[in-house]
Amino acid sequence: IDWLANEAIARRVMALVALPRDIRGIEDKVDSGGPGGLSTARVISSKSAMIDKTYQPSDVEGRIYRTWEQADAFRAGRPERADAKPYSIVIPPPNVTGSLHMGHALNNTLQDILCRFERMNGKDVLWQPGTDHAGIATQMVVERQLMERQEKGRRDMGREAFLKRVWEWKAESGGTIINQLKRLGASCDWSRERFTMDEGLSRAVLKVFVELYRAGLIYKDKRLVNWDPKLLTAISDLEVIQAETKGYLWQLRYPIERKTFNPDDPSTFIVVATTRPETMLGDTAVAVHPDDERYKNLVGRNVILPLVGRKIPIIADDYTDPEKGSGAVKVTPAHDFNDFEIGKRHNLPQINIFSVEAKLQLKGNADFIAGVPKSPDLDATLALHGTDRFVARKTILRRLEEKGLVEKVEPQSHVVPHGDRSHVVIEPFLTDQWYVNAKELAKPAIVAVRAGKTRFIPKNWEKTYFDWMENIQPWCISRQLWWGHQIPAWYGPDGKVFVAMTEGEALVEAQRHYGKKTTLTRDEDVLDTWFSSALWPFSTLGWPDKTNELRRYYPTSTLVTGFDIIFFWVARMMMMGLHFMKEIPFDEVYIHALVRDASGAKMSKSKGNVIDPLALIDEYGADALRFTLAAMAAQGRDIKLSTQRVEGYRNFATKLWNAARFAEMNSCTSVQGFNPGSAEETLNRWIAHETAKAATEITEAIEAYRFNDAAAVVYRFVWNIYCDWYLELAKPLLAGADEASKRETRAMVAWARDEILKLLHPFMPFITEELWAITSEPVMMREKLLALSEWPRLNGLEDKAAETEIGWVIDLVTAIRSVRAEMNITASIPLVLAGASVETKARAERWTEFIKRLARVSEISSSSTAPRGSVQFIVRGETVALPLKGVIDLAAERARLEKEMQKADADVARVDTKLKNPNFMARAPEEVVEEEKEKREEALDRKAIITAALERLKGAT
């Protein structure tokens, strides 16, 4: 068998040999070894799958994907498409640490549908793949690994050694998600895969940083940041999640200066309310509302801060709400965002009561540390230095209580900021950090969307985008991590900062500044991961070099992403793209929903309700999963995924498989140059018409990002039109004696099947590609890969007459079946057309054989009236009778007719009320009035026929 190198020949031979099942089993086992390639055993395996009744995705998908890769099918800029229009999408880069979850599966399925669709439309498609270095996540993974292997910790091994370890980890495990994307069928141009920390992208990051710094759009500032006490780094506002938490509200008594504190005399103290008593160590004022009569006389006086002994002023500030708490609030500028602002307004000192250094000394096991600055007045017995913040809280409260300084405590639930990764309570912390002036960069990004240059789909997300962009805050971009792009800033001995692309350049600048050679120390911090992601649409195309790719594929065509990263990513790409490219990064942004579990809960590891897409692929195939996601991706609603649904679409794949199998068994092979418009058989003209109609609808739906509509149309077309009716109706022709008609029908069955494969390919790439290969004849000059074949644009196949004719057959068969089922008749029965028109009689003549077969009718005749005692019904306005005297239950038939009559009466009544309404007649559009009149006529006809049928039934009894 080995010398049967040609796959197609091998297939044909194997089909002729028709191996018995047991032998095939042995061959399949041979196949289970060895890597890919077209081993003969594999060919047999594929053939045997064709012969088997069900399609086995796991046998096929890997091989098909390798075929695509070997053919370089997904490569952008294929020479033969040099003149084609470009179409580009950048993948939302998954974390290198990631593994494929449902969100990825949905996101990438939709992108793949678009890319495959556009590729088949002849465009030069670039789907730019890559991964994100994911600063915190990756660093955490490697640190955990070190711990598990009981190796030295990060700090012990030092920065350089640690980073080396991370790179090693990346080389080893960083490709996981890429392979998983391949299993999903993603048609990315893998030859262009990028990583946010590879050389090129890192250069882009440095350049952006330096240029923004020089433009004054990046600056260093000492202000409050969200500090993550577990990860020991600043994080941005977006990385903070607000969580409803149960806590307490404490009301504390602050003694007023020059009064002797007496717990029973309210005039000797002022009560302040707080949920964070430990921060009182850093209080620098007490604020009341300027109009608050209770405190008016106290403004300008001082209180003595308990435990600390510091004298702090009582100030008046509008921020204070007299309704809340006691109406007086402690002000801690170094530990609260609002207080920070109050402090600035009143020029208050900022006293930082925490120290990172203390925490670092402890090698990071406990939580945050209170490092109270030494103060001569400080209650020496407190001994808080080096204490966890929540322990410090308890200590402080105990001491305050002892002194009668706690007025009251009440439970209260409030919203507390938590780190989105560490899940610990965030501390507002006063440090030096790097910021991007987002407000400035946001301006053109807002204008671009307002002007419709970039469009969001669905459009309502634009509002979200505007709301955020218009209130955007400075973006804190520095992170106290090691894994990431180290900030290109160097400091001189006096702390002066030099920002440059390289240390060499910084040194030159420093020398110019100081007038002599100096040593510089580099800023230790790295940049927020999203900083490099923001450059993704142009950094991946080679920027800052002026590459051909940049010219050709920027701006990208579409961005497909979830709403949860509009702020993190989309908005920032808009800002950076417009600033550095002077051009929007993408024309359209398609925002898709979240994937939830079957009961609507967000999937999360902790809840244990995560559905693993890979497990679904294993069980049902990638195609079934993809189709499910596409079918459920209606705009504006979350997807509740259930495996039942996936199973249903697996069945759909099997249905398609069997339809193709039917075609093969009936020798329906693709005919080169076949023109469906030239078909003579009405049935064939009909399926051509239906195929064209489906193709148009699918095309329009994909172009409008209505993936669910596209999926619904293709599903219905394949199953309910092609399989249920066309193939069934084609059977007599295929088995008939008319060679010309047989030949035409064979060609048409194959043609429609091929069009189906194309239309379905973006949704179900594997099975369609496999069937394409199986059905490719070696002599045929068709595109070798379905993925590179041409998308159906079918014009001139409309055929109203065929639609009417086949429609009549379908209606007739359906009606007969319905009566049979209702009357419980299994035997073959005769059919009488009562008072049928010449046209109908001719039709019946033409379709006799088909009707007999599909409706199990013994013979068809016509007469002027229905025979007595027959069951009668209406098909397209004419009476059809089944003479079943003696077979049917006359009472039941009368009941059925009476029910029909009731319905007809109701229809007439409903239409009549409209037609008798002068307002309707006067104001409704003419065509609507006409429609109503027609409905009335139709209902009256029905009534007449039913009346006649009831009469005849009477006669029969």
Place this chain on the structure above:
RNA sequence: GGGCGCUUAGCUCAGCGGGAGAGCGUUCCCUUCACACGGGAGAGGUCGUAGGUUCAAUCCCUACAGCGCCCACCA
């Protein structure tokens, strides 16, 4: 507190100004030669509630109720 969205058949969801749709489930019939991961036929809904606009409202507007999400808020 500000904003967005949802409420349609038992379940999951389409539809969104002129006679209620799909998938799954369910009931009945069918191992007929592509397919039981199948074929055929049914049952099942006052389209959240109350008003309004309109000749006409599941669809548009308003209010209300319930559910969900985003943003802001550690007095």
